[in-house]
Every structure is written in structure tokens, then in C-alpha cells.
Amino acid sequence: MRRPAHALAASTLGIALAALGTGARAADPPAPTWASDVAPILMGHCVGCHRPGQVAPFSLLTYADAAKRSRFLARTTHARVMPPWSPDGPEAAFVDERRLGDDDVATLDRWAAGGAPPGDLSKAPAPPVAGDEGWHLGPPDVVVRMLRPYSVPAGPGDTYHVFPIPFSLAGVPADVTARARIPDTDILAVAAVEIHAGNRRSLHHADVFIDTKGAARKREAAEGGNGYDSFGTPGFVPDAYLGGRVPGMTPRFLPPGIAAGVMPLAGDLALQIHYSATGRVETDQTEVGIYFMRGPVKRIMDTLYLRSFRLDIPAGDSRFVVEDSIVVPADCILMSVFPHMHLIAREVHAGATLPDGTERPLLDISRWSFRWQDKYFYREPFILPKGTRVHCRWVFDNSEANKANPFSPPRDIRFGPNSTDEMCEFQLGLIPVNLGDESLLLDARVRKMREKIAELTPEQRGRFRWSDAFNDLSGR
Numbered sequence: 001m002r003r004p005a006h007a008l009a010a011s012t013l014g015i016a017l018a019a020l021g022t023g024a025r026a027a028d029p030p031a032p033t034w035a036s037d038v039a040p041i042l043m044g045h046c047v048g049c050h051r052p053g054q055v056a057p058f059s060l061l062t063y064a065d066a067a068k069r070s071r072f073l074a075r076t077t078h079a080r081v082m083p084p085w086s087p088d089g090p091e092a093a094f095v096d097e098r099r100l101g102d103d104d105v106a107t108l109d110r111w112a113a114g115g116a117p118p119g120d121l122s123k124a125p126a127p128p129v130a131g132d133e134g135w136h137l138g139p140p141d142v143v144v145r146m147l148r149p150y151s152v153p154a155g156p157g158d159t160y161h162v163f164p165i166p167f168s169l170a171g172v173p174a175d176v177t178a179r180a181r182i183p184d185t186d187i188l189a190v191a192a193v194e195i196h197a198g199n200r201r202s203l204h205h206a207d208v209f210i211d212t213k214g215a216a217r218k219r220e221a222a223e224g225g226n227g228y229d230s231f232g233t234p235g236f237v238p239d240a241y242l243g244g245r246v247p248g249m250t251p252r253f254l255p256p257g258i259a260a261g262v263m264p265l266a267g268d269l270a271l272q273i274h275y276s277a278t279g280r281v282e283t284d285q286t287e288v289g290i291y292f293m294r295g296p297v298k299r300i301m302d303t304l305y306l307r308s309f310r311l312d313i314p315a316g317d318s319r320f321v322v323e324d325s326i327v328v329p330a331d332c333i334l335m336s337v338f339p340h341m342h343l344i345a346r347e348v349h350a351g352a353t354l355p356d357g358t359e360r361p362l363l364d365i366s367r368w369s370f371r372w373q374d375k376y377f378y379r380e381p382f383i384l385p386k387g388t389r390v391h392c393r394w395v396f397d398n399s400e401a402n403k404a405n406p407f408s409p410p411r412d413i414r415f416g417p418n419s420t421d422e423m424c425e426f427q428l429g430l431i432p433v434n435l436g437d438e439s440l441l442l443d444a445r446v447r448k449m450r451e452k453i454a455e456l457t458p459e460q461r462g463r464f465r466w467s468d469a470f471n472d473l474s475g476r
């Protein structure tokens with residue numbers, strides 16, 4: 001994994017190389033300039049992240065920012081490391097693809113080789129106006145915050161912790177809740193949730209569940225702490241799942257009329273957070289922003305998961321392959337796919353076999369990056385007819401040659417909660433075509449989870465403390 005220290009060293013080198021380049025290329029046609037050629041590329045593809053307060057380690061807003069790193073920018077874009085975008089294909093399938101065209105890559109190359117000339121700075125495009133730096137989706141309708149700051153253990157080993165948080169919609173204007181209300185119910189349709197990390201160093205990923213039975217609060221009280229540890233499940237069967245965040249994910253709204261989830265007028269959020277151990281005690285108090293639907297709700301997003309817990313990856317094995325599949329139980333529109341794995345993962349390949357035998361590729365990633373995971377939304381969502389089999393193949397490389405391997409020499413790696421353990425999941429974001437088919441999806445989801453939990457050894461089940469959830473599911 002690259003560290004900021006390398007970035008610094010490499011950018012210093014970049015300056016030296018750029019300076020050399022000036023002399024060597026003197027006879028070539030005039031190089032592209034920052035003002036007329038390079039700034040439009042950086043403004044369009046880079047500064048969303050490379051600006052103060054955003055995720056990237058340095059800003060690319062000004063000529064000086066870009067010029068001193070011109071070689072570095074050329075090299076990383078050439079190697080397709082930046083902008084970060086993992087899928088190989090299907091080609092042009094996804095919303096907001098972060099791919100740079102070959103022409104743009106060549107322009108950055110020639111600009112660096114030509115000594116990074118500024119051009120006429122007065123004619124440069126203005127940097128795009130920054131949105132709300134705090135909330136990517138704008139001010140939320142309601143913000144639910146962890147009741148107390150939590151002291152994240154220093155490690156070793158990561159922490160999975162669940163925080164029950166009673167929510168109140170008292171501050172939300174009545175017309176907003178009225179518009180989000182599903183007719184004849186006390187249920188509100190949620191357009192999106194955005195999770196605002198209280199501590200970016202330690203928050204690795206987070207999921208938001210709804211708990212109307214006080215199950216999470218009971219467990220917290222029984223354990224006498226600020227929340228409680230629980231990995232994999234929130235420790236009970238939640239009423240609903242509202243959304244989550246993983247590294248590299250962009251929060252977004254769904255197409256008009258499509259809700260991300262539902263929540264009652266009162267109850268608890270159960271916020272489950274995976275904290276990475278940083279080697280010292282960290283403090284976190286994360287917030288969840290909730291955005292309600294503003295117009296009529298046509299459908300609610302639903303999910304099915306493919307996954308495997310049979311991950312016993314021997315040290316040195318450079319190609320460990322696991323597969324899973326699921327049959328779609330009702331006609332559904334496939335909106336999005338979301339693969340999840342950890343550090344030594346290499347590839348993920350998913351496809352659908354339709355009932356008539358047609359094969360349709362869903363997602364191929366051959367250069368998995370743990371730091372850049374996203375939920376990929378199809379530009380043109382399509383129907384998976386009832387009976388479609390979705391299959392997924394995950395590939396891991398536990399050899400010394402895998403630069404992302406956290407262990408040198410390699411060790412046996414198994415399924416587990418730490419980033420240095422492994423996981424494999426593939427989530428389908430679906431909308432049932434026919435109203436009333438939601439229960440078929442719920443049944444398929446529960447069946448799959450039960451089948452998968454049965455794959456765990458009793459030791460693993462005990463260690464992950466899934467017995468409560470498992471018993472709960474077995475009872476269905």
C-alpha cells in the first residue's frame with residue numbers, strides 16, 4: 001500500500017524530472033499549457049477529491065499545485081492509478097465512471113514532458129464551485145449522532161461496534177415528513193443516508209439499521225458499555241437496512257420515485273461501525289444524515305447477497321478461487337452491484353444466466369483495490385427475470401508477489417473481521433417489478449444467510465457471536 005511519504009518523495013522527484021524535460025524536448029511542437037489544456041482536465045476529473053478538505057492528500061486547484069507534480073500526474077494517470085476506478089467492464093455500463101480518455105492522458109504526458117508551461121493564466125477555467133464540504137448530498141433532513149464519544153481500542157485487531165441511537169424527527173418540518181410518508185402507514189421513505197465519520201483515521205466502514213424492538217439497546221444495557229461489539233451482523237435481526245459506507249464510496253440519490261429504504265416515525269438506529277486499529281486509542285462520534293423522499297414513492301430498493309465464508313487461503317497460494325450463486329426469486333430490475341473483499345483480493349467476476357440461457361456480464365474487476373470500493377449503478381438498469389441465476393467468482397492472491405499482502409512472509413488467511421482477514425461479498429441492488437414480491441426477496445435473503453452461516457465452524461460462530469442472530473434466523 002502506498003503511503004503519503006512515498007507520494008512526497010515521488011513528487012519531489014517529479015519536479016526534478018520536469019525540469020530535465022524542458023531541455024530535452026525543446027525541438028518538439030509547443031507543449032500543451034495548464035491554462036488551456038491541463039486545467040480543464042484536472043477541474044473535470046481530479047479536483048472533486050484533490051482540493052482542501054476532501055479525501056486526496058494534496059490539492060490540484062492551482063497552476064502551482066499541478067506544475068510541481070506534473071511528472072507524477074502524468075505517471076499515475078498513464079498507469080491508470082488515477083482517477084481511481086476499479087471496474088474493467090462491462091464498458092460504459094456505470095454511472096459516474098471515473099475514466100480518463102487516452103487523449104487526456106496524452107495531454108498530461110506532453111505537458112509534463114514540455115516542462116509544465118502555465119500558458120495564459122488569466123484565461124484558465126475557474127475551479128468548480130465547492131458544494132457543501134460537510135455533506136456530499138447537501139444538508140440532511142435529520143442528523144442522528146452517536147449519543148456519546150466512543151474510545152476506539154488501540155488494537156491489535158479491528159473493532160466492530162454497534163451503537164443504538166434513539167432518533168427523533170421532532171426538528172423535521174411536518175411537510176417534509178408528510179411527503180415522505182407511505183400512504184396509510186407510519187412509515188417514512190428514505191431517499192438516502194450519508195455517514196459522516198467522526199474520526200476518518202479509524203472509521204473503516206459503517207452500516208445503518210433500524211431497530212423498533214429495542215434489541216440493540218437491551219444488548220447494550222446487558223453489557224454495560226457504550227454500544228457493544230458485534231461483527232458481521234448487528235447482533236439481532238433488524239427491521240430494515242438503510243445504507244452504509246465503505247472506503248471510496250460516493251453517497252448518491254437513486255432515480256426519481258425510488259427509495260433507498262424505509263424507517264418508522266420513532267425507534268432506534270443501530271449504527272454498526274468497523275474501526276481499523278491505528279495503534280493508539282482514538283475517539284469517534286459519527287453522524288448519520290438522513291434524506292427523506294420528496295415525491296411519490298414508486299418502489300423501494302431491495303438487496304440480495306452472494307457471499308462465501310469458506311475462505312481458508314493457504315500462505316503462498318497465488319490464485320485461490322471461491323464462487324457463489326443465487327437464483328433471483330421474482331422479476332427484478334437490477335440497479336446496482338457492490339462487491340466487497342479485503343486486502344489480498346485480486347479479482348471479482350459476476351454475471352447472470354437468464355432463464356433462456358443468455359449470459360450477461362454484470363461486473364469484472366481484475367485490479368481490485370481495497371481503498372476504492374464503490375456501489376456501481378448501471379446507467380441503464382435492466383430486468384433480471386424470475387429464475388435468473390446470478391453467479392460470482394472471487395479471486396485471492398496470498399503470495400509474496402501481491403504488494404497488497406499485509407504479511408511478509410505470507411501467512412494462512414481465513415474469513416474474519418480484521419482488514420488483514422478476508423471476506424467476499426457481492427450485493428445486488430434490486431427493485432421488484434411487481435408490488436408484493438418484496439417478501440420473496442426477503443425469504444431468499446434469509447435462506448442464503450442461513451445456508452452461509454451453516455458453513456461456519458461452531459468455533460467461528462462462537463467467536464463472531466452470531467449465535468443470537470443465527471438462532472433468530474433459524475426460527476424463520
Ligand code: HEC
Pocket residue numbers: 002003006007041042045046047048049050055056057072073076077082083084098100371
Ligand atoms: C475519487 C477521488 C479522487 C479523484 C477523482 C482523483 N484522485 Fe488522485 N488521489 C486520491 C486519493 C485518496 C489519493 C491518495 C492515495 C490513494 O488513496 O489511492 C490520491 C493520490 C493521487 C496521486 C498520488 C499517487 C501515489 O502514488 O501516491 C496522484 C499523482 C493523483 N492522485 C493524481 C490524480 C489526478 C491527476 C486525478 C485526475 C485525473 C486524480 N488524482 C483524481 C483521490 C482521487
